Amino acid sequence: MSLSLQNTFTLTKERFKPIRQELVKVYYCGPTPYNFAHIGNLRAYLFSDSVVRTLRYLGYKVQTVMNVTDIDDKTIRDSQKEGVSLQEFTEKYTGLFLEDIKHLGIIPADMIVPISTAIDTMVEIIQKLLDKGYAYLADDGSIYFSIKKFPKYGQLAHLDIKGMKSSVRINNDEYEKESVADFALWKAYDAEKDGPNFWGAKFIIDGKEILVSWRPGWHIECSACNLKHFGPEIDIHMGGIDNIFPHHENEIAQSEAYSGKKFARYWMHSGHLLVENKKMAKSAGNFYTLADIVAKMPNEKPEIVYRGFRLMNLQTRYRESFNFTFDRLTAAIATVKSFDEVLKRLKHYTPESGKIFRDFREKLQEYIQAYIEKLEDDIGTPEALTIVFDCFGFINSGIDSNSFSLEEKNAIIDLLHSFDEVLGLFDFSLLESTEIPAEIELLLMQRNKAKAQKNYSLADSLRAQIGEGGYKIVDDKGGSHVEKV
Ligand code: AMP
Ligand code: ZN
Numbered sequence: 001m002s003l004s005l006q007n008t009f010t011l012t013k014e015r016f017k018p019i020r021q022e023l024v025k026v027y028y029c030g031p032t033p034y035n036f037a038h039i040g041n042l043r044a045y046l047f048s049d050s051v052v053r054t055l056r057y058l059g060y061k062v063q064t065v066m067n068v069t070d071i072d073d074k075t076i077r078d079s080q081k082e083g084v085s086l087q088e089f090t091e092k093y094t095g096l097f098l099e100d101i102k103h104l105g106i107i108p109a110d111m112i113v114p115i116s117t118a119i120d121t122m123v124e125i126i127q128k129l130l131d132k133g134y135a136y137l138a139d140d141g142s143i144y145f146s147i148k149k150f151p152k153y154g155q156l157a158h159l160d161i162k163g164m165k166s167s168v169r170i171n172n173d174e175y176e177k178e179s180v181a182d183f184a185l186w187k188a189y190d191a192e193k194d195g196p197n198f199w200g201a202k203f204i205i206d207g208k209e210i211l212v213s214w215r216p217g218w219h220i221e222c223s224a225c226n227l228k229h230f231g232p233e234i235d236i237h238m239g240g241i242d243n244i245f246p247h248h249e250n251e252i253a254q255s256e257a258y259s260g261k262k263f264a265r266y267w268m269h270s271g272h273l274l275v276e277n278k279k280m281a282k283s284a285g286n287f288y289t290l291a292d293i294v295a296k297m298p299n300e301k302p303e304i305v306y307r308g309f310r311l312m313n314l315q316t317r318y319r320e321s322f323n324f325t326f327d328r329l330t331a332a333i334a335t336v337k338s339f340d341e342v343l344k345r346l347k348h349y350t351p352e353s354g355k356i357f358r359d360f361r362e363k364l365q366e367y368i369q370a371y372i373e374k375l376e377d378d379i380g381t382p383e384a385l386t387i388v389f390d391c392f393g394f395i396n397s398g399i400d401s402n403s404f405s406l407e408e409k410n411a412i413i414d415l416l417h418s419f420d421e422v423l424g425l426f427d428f429s430l431l432e433s434t435e436i437p438a439e440i441e442l443l444l445m446q447r448n449k450a451k452a453q454k455n456y457s458l459a460d461s462l463r464a465q466i467g468e469g470g471y472k473i474v475d476d477k478g479g480s481h482v483e484k485v
Contacts, residue, residue, distance in 0.1 A: 001372075001373050001376045001377070002015055002016070002376060003015070003016040003054075003055075003058060003376045004016060004376065004377060004378055005236075005266050005268060005378055005379070006268065006319060006378045007266050007267055007268070008156060008244060008267040008268065008269050009155065009156050009266075009267045011158070013378055014266070016266065017265075018060065018235050019233055019234075019235055019265065022061060023061050023062075023063055024055060024060045024061065024062045024063070024235045024236070025063055025065075025230045025233075025234040025235045025236075026048075026051070026052060026055070026062055026063065026064045026065075026234070026235060026236045026237075026238070027064070027065050027066070027222075027225075027226055027230065027234050027236070027237050027238070027264070028044075028045075028048040028064070028066050028109070028237070028238040028239060029066075029067065029069075029222055029238075029239040029243055029247070030066040030067045030068045030069065030109075030112070030113075031068060031069065031093075031094070031097045032069040032072050032074055032075060033068060033069070033070060033075065033089075033090045033091075033092075033093030033094045033096075033097060034072070034074040034075045034077075034078045034079075034089075034090075034093060035078070035093060035282060036093070036096055036100075036289040036291070037096075037097050037100055037289065037290075038280055038281075038282060038287035038288060038289055039273060039280070039287070039288050039289065039290060039293060039309065039324065040272060040273035040279070040280035040281065040287060040324075042100060042101070042104060042106075042290065042309075043240075043270065043272075043273045043313055044239065044240040044270050045101055045104075045106050046104060046106060046310060046313040046314070047238070047270035047313070047318045048064075048066075048238045048270075049105075049106040049107060049424070050314065050318065050379050050381055050422065051236070051238060051268060051318075051379055052064055052107065053107065053421060053422045053424065054375045054379050054422055056421070057372075057375070057421045057422050058372070058375075058376070063110050063111075063230075064109040064110045064111070065109055065110065065111045065113060065225065065226070065229045065230060066108075066109035066111070066112050066113070067112075067113050067114075067115050067118075067221060067222055067225040068090070068094050068097075068112060068113065068114045068115065069115060069218065069221060070086065070087075070090035070094070070114045070115060070116050071086070071115060071116050071197070071199075071215060071216060071221065072173065072218055073172070073173055073193075073218075075089065075090050076193065076194055076195070076197050076215075077193070079197075080195045085196075086196075086197050087116075090114070094112075094114070098112075100289075100290050103290060103302070103303075103306045104290070104306055104309065104310050105306070105307070105310055105424035105425070106424075107424075111229055113225050113228075113229060115216075115221035115222075115224070115225055118221065118224040118225050118228045119199050119201070119216065119224075121224035121225075121227050121228040122185075122186075122216045122220050122221065122223075122224040123201045123202075123203070124224075125220060125223060125224055125227065125254060125255075125258045126143060126185050126186055126201075126203065126220065127203055127204065128258050129145065129185065129254065129257055129258060130143070130203060130204070130205055131204075132257065132258075133146075133149060134146060134149045134150060134253075134257040135185055137203075137205050137210075138169060140171070140188055141188030141189075141212070141214075142171060142184045142185075142186060142187045142188045142214070143184070143185045143186040143203070143214075144169050144182040144183060144184055144185060145182055145183055145185050145250070145253060145254060145257075146182050147161070147180070147181070147182055147183075147253065149257070150253045150256075150257050152252070152253075152256070153249070153253055154180070154249065155249075155252070156244060156245075156248055156249050156252055156267060157177065157244050157245035157246075157248075157249050159177060159180065159245070159249075161180065168181060168182065169181050169182040169183070169184075170182070170183055170184070171184045171187060171217075173217060173218035173219070174218075174246075175246060177245050177246075180246075183217065183219060183246060183250055184217040185216070185217055185219075185220045185254070186201065186203075186214050186215070186216055186217065186220070187214060187215055187216070187217055188212075188214055189212070189213050189214050189215065194215060197215065198213035198214060198215055199213065199214065199215055199216070200212070200213045201214060218247065219246070219247055219250035219251055219254060220254055222247070222251050223251050223254040223255045223258070226251075226255065226263070227255065227258070227259075232255065232258070232259035232261045232263065233259075233261050233262065233263065233264075233265075234263065234264050234265070235264070235265050235266060236264065236265070236266045236267075236268060237251075237263075237264035237266070237267050237268070238267075238268045238269070238270070239269060239270075240269060240270050240271075240272065241269045241270065241271060241272065241319075241321075242272070242279070243269065244267075244269055248267065251263070252264075268318075269319070270318045270319065271316075271317075271318065271319050271320045271321035271322070272321040273321070273322065273324050274321050274322060274323045274324065275287075275323065275324055276323065277323060279321075280324065288324070290306070290309070293305060293309065293326075293329065294306075296326065297326075297329070297330075297333075300333060304333055304336060304337065305329070305333065307333075307336045307425055307427075308329050308330075308332040308333035308335075308336050309329060309332070310424065310425060311332040311335060311336055311425055312324075312328055312329055312332040314381040314382070314385060314423060314425070315332065315381070315382050315385060316382060317380070317381075317382055318379060318381070336425065338392075339392070339425065339426055339427075340427055340430055342392050342395055342396060343416075343426060343427065343428070343430040343431055344430050344474075344483070345395075345396070345399050345476060346395065346399070346409065346412065346413065346431060347430060347431045347432075347433075348474075348476060348479070348481045349399050349404075349409060350406075351402065351404050351405055351406050351408075351409055352405065352406060353405060353406045353407065354405030354406065354407060354408075355405060355407065356405065356407050356408055356411060357408070360404075360408050360411075361411075363394065364411060364412070364415055367387055367390070367391045367394075367415065368415065368418060370387045371384050371387045371388070371419060374386075374387060375422060381422070381423075384419075384422070384423075385423075388419050388423070391415070391419075395412055398412075399476075399477065400477050402477070413431065416428075434484065436471070436482055437469070439469070440466060440469050440471050440482055441482075443462050443465055443466050443469070444462075444466060444473065444480065444481075444482050446462050447459050447462035447463055447466065447473065447480075448480055450462060466482060467485075470484060470485055471483065471484055471485060472485050
């Protein structure tokens with residue numbers, strides 16, 4: 001097998017062929033830092049994380065770029081409401097976003113680019129679009145992209161433009177397919193809305209130099225970010241399905257009209273996180289932040305809630321939308337705990353040194369091969385997880401029957417590390433030896449002796465003493481050990 005990816009552009013699953021084998025260029029649209037991210041937003045980044053981790057796991061050298069939409073209708077509006085500068089405001093929420101993704105084990109992009117640092121490239125693109133006749137200055141003082149000049153407009157979202165009623169032009173960044181229109185590349189300054197936020201740019205229009213303090217539209221920001229950091233062609237562009245239209249459609253129009261080259265080879269989109277079958281959104285008021293779901297689970301450590309949420313997403317095909325429920329999260333947390341139990345069992349399982357048998361080696365190879373095949377089928381994380389569950393069953397029964405050698409145990413640990421390069425779920429610190437105080441070890445020894453002598457009342461009182469010392473006894477088939485409570 002080899003890697004295949006569902007391409008939104010062609011609506012087919014295609015074999016992945018990078019433009020240059022040496023370096024795969026991957027871009028995904030980043031957050032708009034005007035508030036806390038909700039867990040629906042975070043799902044989009046768990047998706048891109050799975051894709052990037054899989055590519056790296058399969059041996060590709062990958063470079064990732066993510067923008068931060070720090071100039072936008074909402075960031076400008078809310079920074080003024082809070083009475084702080086746009087920079088201070090967006091830096092605060094960008095920092096909180098980075099904390100959230102860290103909690104979820106999402107590997108941050110190699111380059112995280114606030115789009116306010118790419119204004120020069122936006123101006124360069126817009127000037128060329130003006131020169132080539134794709135862009136025009138309208139009466140309202142904004143510069144628009146003329147969609148009729150770009151015959152391929154609508155191909156990503158699979159729109160039949162001819163059959164659609166189109167409004168003339170649109171200044172908002174977000175709009176529905178029904179309002180297909182020329183869209184703003186560079187918006188006229190509106191003192192009431194924009195306050196102190198404007199960027200001076202010089203454009204040459206019809207031979208005349210025009211210098212005005214304006215600001216960019218949303219779509220041009222991602223085109224510029226790509227061009228500045230990757231050049232005109234990239235391998236994979238990702239985002240949530242709501243980004244297909246108009247955002248990604250408009251990105252293609254701007255980037256390809258500018259360069260004359262195919263912008264992104266593969267377009268991948270993740271489904272939505274829903275609440276009672278409705279898209280989770282700030283505007284709908286039906287959202288939870290990561291901190292909200294932690295607060296709603298007071299009996300669980302935050303760290304386990306994060307891993308539960310991560311697992312819940314990996315258990316669903318990335319293109320499917322699914323409902324977030326606390327029952328579902330609770331079930332995922334229970335599964336994460338069962339992984340932890342297996343790691344703890346492995347830690348306390350201390351078999352004799354011996355051989356790695358051929359059957360055992362072949363079994364492990366089968367697991368890894370099946371795991372890779374599932375991932376290669378359009379990042380099939382739910383199916384890859386079924387292989388991992390099967391493998392955990394194999395580990396548990398091997399420990400039960402004490403059938404692994406020390407070398408085999410170590411091979412299993414290596415296999416789990418390998419699985420986790422994509423999953424990012426296991427807590428390997430559970431395998432590290434922790435110092436147990438000598439007096440607790442002594443109490444455990446005395447208790448095991450009492451139990452062997454069937455002196456159960458003494459055994460119970462020693463168990464209680466161990467409990468008072470902050471430890472609990474775990475009896476397993478391989479023997480007894482203590483764990484910190
Ligand atoms: P924003 O910060 O609004 O620009 O959104 C950041 C990312 O979150 C985009 O890729 C959106 O497609 C994605 N997104 C927004 N709402 C949801 C949702 N309910 N489920 C999944 N992804 C979402
Ligand atoms: Zn974007």
